[in-house]
Amino acid sequence: MIAVGIGLWFSLRFEPGPWHYGGLLLAFGITLGVYRFGPEVLHPLAIALSCVALGMLAAGARAHLIEAPILGFRYYGAVEGRVISIDRSQSDMIRLTLDHVVLARVSPARTPARVRVSLHGEQGAMTLEPGQIVMTTAHLSAPEGPVEPGGFDFQRMAFFDGLGAVGYTRVPVLLLAPPVPGAQWINRLRAYIRTGVEARVGGDPGGFAAALVTGDRAGISRAAQDNLRAANLSHLLAISGLHMALLTGFIFATLRYGLALIPVLALRVNAKKLAAALALMAGAAYLALSGGNVATERAFVMVAVMLGAILYDRRALSMRSVALAACVLLVAQPETLMEPGFQMSFAATVALIAGYGALRGRLLPAAVPGWLTPVFAVVFTSLLAGVATGPIAAAHFNRIAGYGLVANVLAVPVMGLAVMPAAVLAGVLAPLGLASPALWIMGKGTAWILWVAQSVAGWEGAVRAVPSPPATVLPILALGALWVILWRGKLRFAGVAPMALAFGLWAMIERPPVLISGDGKLIGVTTVAGRALSAPKGAGFAARQWLENDGDMADQPTAAARGGFDGPATMRGFTLAGWRIVQIKGKETQTQLSEACQLADLVVIGAKLGVDAPKGCTVIDETRLRRTGPLALWVQTDGSLKLMPTKTQSRLWSGSRPEKPIVLASPSLQAAANPLKP
Known part of the structure; x- marks a missing residue:
């Protein structure tokens, strides 16, 4: 019910104000009063409603507490900041996250608290490490929203991560000042350990081993990460519940049974509770060392609840311990639900x-x-x-x-029996200079896992693509599964019905026939062969997301080679259920407009419209797309064309007012209204 409240808060089209939160507080108090003083028959309903209100209040409080400036324009110029994180982008480029940001000609009140910059071009001028004050010349802009209606919202994720701008640089990064003593010491320790492990183990196995200890994946190639994902082994790369459980479990078991072998201690101390307390401390150290990302925080909370249960003589692993961990995370960080x-x-x-x-x-x-x-x-x-x-x-x-089960059966035991115990031993022996044997075992284990991933990923049918489901599918599926698991008696099988409904909705999903990118320079049209794209380059992130959401494994050049468009690159056209749509772009956009309007019912321009459109010509240009975001086009049963905007919310992270769908009359009705148009 807390999750339901959080989900409702995120689905709102508007940003709730003081009156809304006041009403929620009142509802929360009333429902608690009903639970405390009302009849017992109303207690479940009162608890449910109070939890929904709590979820919405927690989400609102969290959003306002972390709110920070978001860059409101495209910026090009000097960027100065302190390195707090080094990782790799999807294009396999080194990427820096900076805080203490200074932008030329931008006031501190408008400067984002954090920015992320991908490093392109030659970047060998210095060795990067956390805590350094660096400077470069970069292109920055606000994080982009979804590339289609209902798509993944990077803008929202960046808001809760504290990122106010993202961009890239093609010039070398320069060092302004070395790390201040004591500043960013955890991140500097992580970087020191990462480079040490990579130097001892080497290659992708070394990068994998370093990622398991520090959470830093910069040393792993993109090919290795793709293989892990294709074999359903990428969860071994993220420091999450498995790693935290293996590490704390190994320490707990070693200490508990080790103390039992010493009669003097075994007869005088509670070895089980002492082992639990020390394992909890080790888990906290691992959390700090791994960078404290959300997945690791979540894993630590769950482990802390389980070890705390041992300290208080409760069952360590039960539905109640999982529920308690979930409640703690949802109230503290509501955005993790998404x-x-x-x-x-x-x-x-x-x-x-x-x-x-x-x-x-x-x-x-x-x-x-x-x-x-x-x-x-x-x-x-x-x-x-x-x-x-x-x-x-x-x-x-x-x-x-397709073969994730096989890959996990071959890889997970090695992770649990060799890699993580060796990591613990390496950490204990490193101060004595004796970590080499443990690192050797760790390297052999990670090499085996990477070999399994590469082999399984190469099998025919290893990866199958599926389209994105409607937004309602996962909530319905989760509620049905929880009913089956938590209920008792034959009534539990009633939960199968909503699960079947969820999969039925997923199977019947209909993807948008036409998608237009946020800059108007790329259009995707559904064809028999899959979605055809209007260009083989440009708007690459949007193209990749569209194809993935379609359940299509083709790349952009392949999709651009599909039939569906006609005309030259500067004037691409297609027909959709009687609608003639033309896209124009390039230097001669304004001179081509009149010709395009004569040929088409709808004209898409990959630039700003510098002149008035001819009378009776419907034009979508960069200015309109800036208001609406990327568009999805649907032909209605009456022949009209519905333009669905992406910007349908006015929230703290979006910074825009919600747009409504636009409906254009059918071409036949337009022709009747404008008989001079051919």
């Missing part, structure tokens, strides 16, 4: 607890021989986690790993 990492980790955990709970006393240990139990556990765990997280991963990433 992230695939949150959804997948809790889905996997709930499925594992429910699955093993269902097997308790039925199958294990009687039906499985002792020597086969570890193999059964690995297969069953991978199967449960894969079934639970598969739909979520497919919805967010438009990919299904």
Whole structure:
């Protein structure tokens, strides 16, 4: 119910004001009063409504507390700031995140708190490390919104990450000042460990090993990351629940059974609780060392709840411990609800607890021989986690790993039995200069995982693409699955109905026939062969997102080669259910406008319209697209054309007013109104 409240808050078209939050506070107080003083029959309803109100209040409070300036224009000039993070972009370029930002001719009140800059061109002038004060000349702009209506909102994610601008530079980054002693010491320690591990292990295995310890993926090639994703092993790369559980579990088990071997201590201290306390401290250190990203914070909260349960003599792994961890995260960081990492980790955990709970006393240990139990556990765990997280991963990433179960069975045991224990030993032995054997084991383990990923990714049918589902699919699917898991008796199977409904809605999804990019320079049209694009280059992020959302694995040049458009590159045209649409771009845009208006019912210009459009000519130019965002075009049953805008919300992160759909009369009605048009 807290998640429902958060989801409702994010779906609002407007930014709630003081009166809205006052009403929510009043509702929260009333429902608590009903729970405290009302009849017991109303208690479940009162709790549910109070949790919905709490979710909305938490989301609003979080958004206003972290609100920071967002760059309101395109900027080109000097950029100065302190390096707080170094990673790689999707194009495999080194990328810097800076704070303490200074922009030329921009007042501090309008300067973003953080900016992210991708480094293009020659960048060998200095060795980058966190804490440095650097300077460069860069292109910056505000984070972009979705590339189509209902698409992934990078603008919202950047807002909650504190990013007020993103961009790139083609000139070398220069060092203004070295790190201040004591400043960014955690990030500097992470960089030191990363370079040390990469130097000892080497190659992609070294980059993988360093990422497991520090969370920094800069040392892993794009090809290796693509293989891990195709084999459904990318979860091994992100420091999340698996790594935190393996590390704290190894420390807990080692300390507990190690203390039991020492009679003097075993008879005088509670080894179980002492091991839990020390494992919790180790988990906190790992959280700090890994950079404290959201996934690791989520994993630490879950581990802290479980180890805390041991300290208080409660069951360490139960639905209540998972629910408590979820409540803590949702109230503290409501935006995590919208992230695939949150959804997948809790889905996997709930499925594992429910699955093993269902097997308790039925199958294990009687039906499985002792020597086969570890193999059964690995297969069953991978199967449960894969079934639970598969739909979520497919919805967010438009990919299904066909052989993910095989890859996980081959890789996860090595991670648990060799890589993570070796990482712990390396950390303990490093101050003594004895970490080399542990790092050697760690390198062999990561090399094996990467080999499994490369092999499985190369199998035919390893990756299958799926289209993006409607926004309602995952909430309906989650509620149905929770009903099946949490309810008791035969009534639990009623939850299968909403799950079936969710998959039915997904199967019937209809993608937009036409998509127009936010700058008007790229159009995508649905054809029999897939979506055809109007250009092989330009608006690359939009092109990639459109094709992925279609469930299409083609790249932009391949999609541009499909039939669907006619005419030269500067005047591309196509027909859609009787509508003739023409896109013009290039230096002669204004001179081509009259000709395009004679040929088309709708003209799209990849620039600003510098003159008045001819009478009766409907034009979409950069100015209109700046207001509406990218457009999706749908032909209605009456022949009219509906233009769906992307900017349908006026929120703290969007900085714009919501736009309504535009409906254009059918070409036949336009011809009747304008008989002079051919």
